[in-house]
Amino acid sequence: MTNVKEHKNITCTFCGALCDNIEVEVENNQIKKLRNVCAISRKKYEHALEDRTVPMINGQKSDYQSVITKAAEILKNSKNPLIYGLSSTTAEGQKNAVKLAELSGANIDSTSSVCHGPGTMAKQLVGMVTATLGEIKNRSDLMLFWGANPVEAHPNHSKRYSILAEGLFKKNRSEREIIAFDVRKTPTAKMADHYVELEPGKDFELLMALRLLINGKELNSEKDEIAGVKITEIKEIAEKLKNAKYGSIFYGMGLTMTGAKYMNTWAAMSLIRDLNSYGRFVMMPMRGHGNVAGSEITMAWQTGYPFAVNFSRAYPRYNPGEYTAVDLLANKEVDAAFIIASDPAANLPHQAAAFLKEIPTIVLDPHWNLTTDLADVIIPSAIKGITATGTVYRMDHVPLHLRSFLEDQWPDDAEAVSRIGELIENA
Amino acid sequence: MLKNKSFTLITGRTIKQGMASVSGKKNEGYKKETAYVEISKEILKKYNLEEDEKIILESDSGQVEVRCKGAELSDKIVFMPYGKTANKLIGTDTGGTGMPNSKSKVVKIKRKEEKAN
Ligand code: SF4
Numbered sequence: 001m002t003n004v005k006e007h008k009n010i011t012c013t014f015c016g017a018l019c020d021n022i023e024v025e026v027e028n029n030q031i032k033k034l035r036n037v038c039a040i041s042r043k044k045y046e047h048a049l050e051d052r053t054v055p056m057i058n059g060q061k062s063d064y065q066s067v068i069t070k071a072a073e074i075l076k077n078s079k080n081p082l083i084y085g086l087s088s089t090t091a092e093g094q095k096n097a098v099k100l101a102e103l104s105g106a107n108i109d110s111t112s113s114v115c116h117g118p119g120t121m122a123k124q125l126v127g128m129v130t131a132t133l134g135e136i137k138n139r140s141d142l143m144l145f146w147g148a149n150p151v152e153a154h155p156n157h158s159k160r161y162s163i164l165a166e167g168l169f170k171k172n173r174s175e176r177e178i179i180a181f182d183v184r185k186t187p188t189a190k191m192a193d194h195y196v197e198l199e200p201g202k203d204f205e206l207l208m209a210l211r212l213l214i215n216g217k218e219l220n221s222e223k224d225e226i227a228g229v230k231i232t233e234i235k236e237i238a239e240k241l242k243n244a245k246y247g248s249i250f251y252g253m254g255l256t257m258t259g260a261k262y263m264n265t266w267a268a269m270s271l272i273r274d275l276n277s278y279g280r281f282v283m284m285p286m287r288g289h290g291n292v293a294g295s296e297i298t299m300a301w302q303t304g305y306p307f308a309v310n311f312s313r314a315y316p317r318y319n320p321g322e323y324t325a326v327d328l329l330a331n332k333e334v335d336a337a338f339i340i341a342s343d344p345a346a347n348l349p350h351q352a353a354a355f356l357k358e359i360p361t362i363v364l365d366p367h368w369n370l371t372t373d374l375a376d377v378i379i380p381s382a383i384k385g386i387t388a389t390g391t392v393y394r395m396d397h398v399p400l401h402l403r404s405f406l407e408d409q410w411p412d413d414a415e416a417v418s419r420i421g422e423l424i425e426n427a
Numbered sequence: 428m429l430k431n432k433s434f435t436l437i438t439g440r441t442i443k444q445g446m447a448s449v450s451g452k453k454n455e456g457y458k459k460e461t462a463y464v465e466i467s468k469e470i471l472k473k474y475n476l477e478e479d480e481k482i483i484l485e486s487d488s489g490q491v492e493v494r495c496k497g498a499e500l501s502d503k504i505v506f507m508p509y510g511k512t513a514n515k516l517i518g519t520d521t522g523g524t525g526m527p528n529s530k531s532k533v534v535k536i537k538r539k540e541e542k543a544n
Binding site: 014039040041043044046047050051109113114117118121149151152153155183184185187197199200201253254256257258259261262288307308320321324325326327329330343345346347348349350351352353367368369370373 | 435437438439440441442445446447448449450451452453461488489498499500501503504506509510511514515517518519521522523524525526527528529530531
């Protein structure tokens with residue numbers, strides 16, 4: 001007799017869009033059918049139970065309790081450890097990781113520092129006018145995508161929340177105007193009504209030019225262009241921004257990773273403030289990892305700071321550029337690392353990630369990745385939203401509860417981190 | 428001369444890189460989807476580079492050998508899907524922000540034979 005079970009409203013945890021309308025048919029602990037998935041999440045679900053990690057110490061198979069004990073020993077004996085990753089784990093896992101950082105006097109940083117961290121630094125300077133994705137979908141008549149390419153990074157975003165979404169008042173594509181700003185014509189830019197190609201690294205100049213126009217000032221340029229965009233075109237864009245009833249900017253790493261980094265987002269956030277004198281205008285970072293927004297929220301709620309926190313003096317100190325993972329690793333300042341649900345060997349600059357080979361490194365992850373290759377200790381874990389429950393925060397900070405629908409032999413991240421913490425606390 | 432021309436390296440997401448990253452990071456697919464560079468078709472033509480030719484990309488932080496693909500790009504930039512290969516070029520300078528220059532690194536293109544000489 002077959003035992004087929006249907007699960008509705010499952011939340012995909014791959015990217016910050018956190019689509020919560022996935023439907024899964026399960027038979028004998030195997031996924032048989034998937035609905036409402038995107039190209040990426042289909043692969044994610046199909047591959048979920050493959051390539052699973054097992055407990056390992058120094059390349060030898062071990063057992064779960066031994067890897068937990070070894071991890072506690074490494075962190076306890078370390079003078080300045082780094083706890084890093086966090087954006088693909090649950091808020092419960094993140095909260096326990098902050099406690100562990102406090103217990104072990106560690107630095108704790110999330111992948112936010114190499115994605116939207118600079119935008120968060122700008123938020124601390126100037127604040128950000130924002131909204132939920134639902135409000136934007138229902139009301140926004142002018143949508144800007146700035147250095148963001150959701151068609152490839154958040155494939156369901158356009159139909160669930162933005163370009164193609166069916167909103168309450170803005171019912172379809174024809175009721176919204178879309179402008180894409182980028183240095184290359186991405187698939188998202190191809191869907192826009194207007195594509196504005198700017199010179200690489202000149203976002204700040206274009207944003208400030210728009211601010212000047214919005215505030216009634218004149219633009220001067222010998223070449224009759226700013227950031228590679230003709231002054232007449234910039235003036236046309238400024239008029240469109242002023243005339244929008246409800247404008248929105250979805251911004252990506254095109255703003256946070258280029259030359260001026262947090263000052264780019266500062267300029268964009270300042271522009272949005274100015275535009276609120278005309279109509280309503282909001283801004284939203286296109287968060288990459290499923291719960292990277294949650295990593296900042298949880299860290300801020302636990303320590304007062306969103307990332308780049310150091311506990312060496314037993315109280316939290318915050319300093320991006322010093323307590324951020326790339327800097328700590330590149331400057332060889334840490335003497336052990338605990339990587340939670342992340343793959344720095346693939347995603348951090350090579351010279352920073354390579355230092356993980358020189359220090360005791362613990363990896364907590366359900367799947368093998370490039371960092372597990374460098375790890376001294378590997379702790380397997382259950383898979384968020386598939387075999388493990390928990391809380392995750394969407395890119396607009398809406399919290400969602402994850403349900404599990406497959407069985408697993410390993411505990412989840414939150415439990416693994418908490419067990420390590422208990423061993424240190426009770427030693 | 429190609430060796431005198433500089434480009435800004437833009438790293439970023441592609442749908443295939445995303446799909447490969449959740450299909451097993453250690454599989455060939457992930458390696459393949461993160462180990463090529465897109466270059467303007469005009470630049471390929473101007474410097475007589477073939478589609479799919481292996482070239483060397485070099486920054487002040489490292490160099491990698493990758494296949495080149497012609498794309499609709501400005502002649503000021505080259506694009507690589509983000510991943511281990513691109514990260515050999517990025518360097519660790521964060522300018523006090525924690526963020527490396529993942530979309531602003533200056534790179535040069537070398538032909539493979541130039542390396543041998
Ligand atoms: S858009 Fe993102 S959250 Fe939605 S199904 Fe695709 S990968 Fe998952």
